[in-house]
Amino acid sequence: MTARDVVVHPDATVLAEAVAARLLTRLVDVQSHRRPVHVVLTGGTVGIASLAAVAASPVRDAVDWSGVHLWWGDERFVPDGHADRNETQARTALIDALGDALPAGNVHPMPALSDDIPTPEASATAYAAELARWSSHRAHVPAFDVLLLGMGPDGHVASLFPGHEALDVVGATTVGVHGSPKPPPERVSLTFEALRAAREVWVVAAGAEKAAAVASALGDGDVHRTPAAGAVGSERTLWLVDVAATEQLVAALPVPGPALWSAVDEYFGPLVREDDALVAVRRNAAEHGLPDIAVAPNQGALLQLLARTVGARRILELGTLGGYSTLWLARALPADGRLVSLEIDPAHADVARVSLAAAGVGDLVDVVVGPASETLDRLAGEHGEPFDLVFIDADKQSLAQYLDQTRALVRPGALIMVDNVVRGGAVVEAQHPDERVQGVRRFADHLAGLSGIEATVVQTVGSKGYDGFALLRVKD
Numbered sequence: 001m002t003a004r005d006v007v008v009h010p011d012a013t014v015l016a017e018a019v020a021a022r023l024l025t026r027l028v029d030v031q032s033h034r035r036p037v038h039v040v041l042t043g044g045t046v047g048i049a050s051l052a053a054v055a056a057s058p059v060r061d062a063v064d065w066s067g068v069h070l071w072w073g074d075e076r077f078v079p080d081g082h083a084d085r086n087e088t089q090a091r092t093a094l095i096d097a098l099g100d101a102l103p104a105g106n107v108h109p110m111p112a113l114s115d116d117i118p119t120p121e122a123s124a125t126a127y128a129a130e131l132a133r134w135s136s137h138r139a140h141v142p143a144f145d146v147l148l149l150g151m152g153p154d155g156h157v158a159s160l161f162p163g164h165e166a167l168d169v170v171g172a173t174t175v176g177v178h179g180s181p182k183p184p185p186e187r188v189s190l191t192f193e194a195l196r197a198a199r200e201v202w203v204v205a206a207g208a209e210k211a212a213a214v215a216s217a218l219g220d221g222d223v224h225r226t227p228a229a230g231a232v233g234s235e236r237t238l239w240l241v242d243v244a245a246t247e248q249l250v251a252a253l254p255v256p257g258p259a260l261w262s263a264v265d266e267y268f269g270p271l272v273r274e275d276d277a278l279v280a281v282r283r284n285a286a287e288h289g290l291p292d293i294a295v296a297p298n299q300g301a302l303l304q305l306l307a308r309t310v311g312a313r314r315i316l317e318l319g320t321l322g323g324y325s326t327l328w329l330a331r332a333l334p335a336d337g338r339l340v341s342l343e344i345d346p347a348h349a350d351v352a353r354v355s356l357a358a359a360g361v362g363d364l365v366d367v368v369v370g371p372a373s374e375t376l377d378r379l380a381g382e383h384g385e386p387f388d389l390v391f392i393d394a395d396k397q398s399l400a401q402y403l404d405q406t407r408a409l410v411r412p413g414a415l416i417m418v419d420n421v422v423r424g425g426a427v428v429e430a431q432h433p434d435e436r437v438q439g440v441r442r443f444a445d446h447l448a449g450l451s452g453i454e455a456t457v458v459q460t461v462g463s464k465g466y467d468g469f470a471l472l473r474v475k476d
């Protein structure tokens, strides 16, 4: 089975527009290297809305429709022209609008109920013959370039319904269906064998009533319970859904995003060992109304681990806040170590001092109040022992300046870490209005022009969202 890609759109309207745009692009793309193009249409709400969006798109003229063949994945077995037929709906939504651009012979509807075709089986047999006529494929169907499938709330695709015997048909490309739980009871459908011969299968589903089926299909994948689970393409299987249809998905399939990032942080929480003292620092900061912008526990543990790895005896921190990262770092120090932490806000510094004393590292840490740039100048003038590690987590506007100032205070081989340099990805936007983003960009430009420093940036996701650290090593 191929992996399934899931693309989530805000609502059914956007979903239909996006399916149309994707379909048009795919047609133009395929036509650049293969002809004819075979597309299987679906009925259903979003399926038909997508066809209407294709008809309304100016991009439809970029497609050479004379080289496109249209097929159907299923059909309601009623007379020709009946409003319930997927074909009738597709004609109204798109095919009529294409006019002469799409030759009539390129449209391959499933035969409707008539004197000549009295049963779903007769229709299925005739359609199988038509498919085989266009097949260059051992599956006796064309290798469909795109096969669109709507999905019912019960998880049916085409007219393959849960628990129905049509699910188990082998050695045939089509099947007549009786006793469909969704009216009308008689239908014709492609079988799984035919569906799976498609290069790309796109399952489209919108609305909260589809959420359970989406979760089930992408979860345990039991085809008899949720037939949509068995709809896979030979090259790609794409689920195009709206937000409402994914309501139950998080439990079934981890969708990358903030909820999952936090869940993963939580899962690895036991490795981090945030003890009572660290929790107390966080709590004290919150009780005093400090903003909740300290590093996450796993990031604090990273700082500690790196400080130990470089054997830091002297650590400089820019931005004490409530002392949370300070405590992680201070605990990496040997008994004769020293941590100098700079904080512009005297109230924050007071909170941090109390917390750090309570955590038992008060004697190792100097919290210095004042603008960091001034304190750094003063430290430079004092010519003290150089620092082994610097953690910069202060205002982003001044990062480039802080880098220059701290470089003058560290030993060769020192590690400098800078927090929050990705800013949810905003850093790539040259014209971003946020001064903090611009501060990071100036810092990055400045860093790129410096010799004597090796550096990298690592993007991070987690309970603190999407951001990243810059890691710099001052060359020996």
Ligand SMILES: O=C1O[C@H](COP(=O)(O)O)[C@@H](O)[C@H](O)[C@H]1O
Pocket (backbone or CB within 6 Å): 042, 043, 044, 045, 046, 047, 074, 075, 076, 086, 149, 150, 151, 152, 153, 157, 158, 159, 182
């Ligand atoms: O019965 C059918 O329903 C499905 C899904 O329809 P929806 O309105 O719930 O989106 C459709 O894909 C299928 O072609 C049709 O015959």
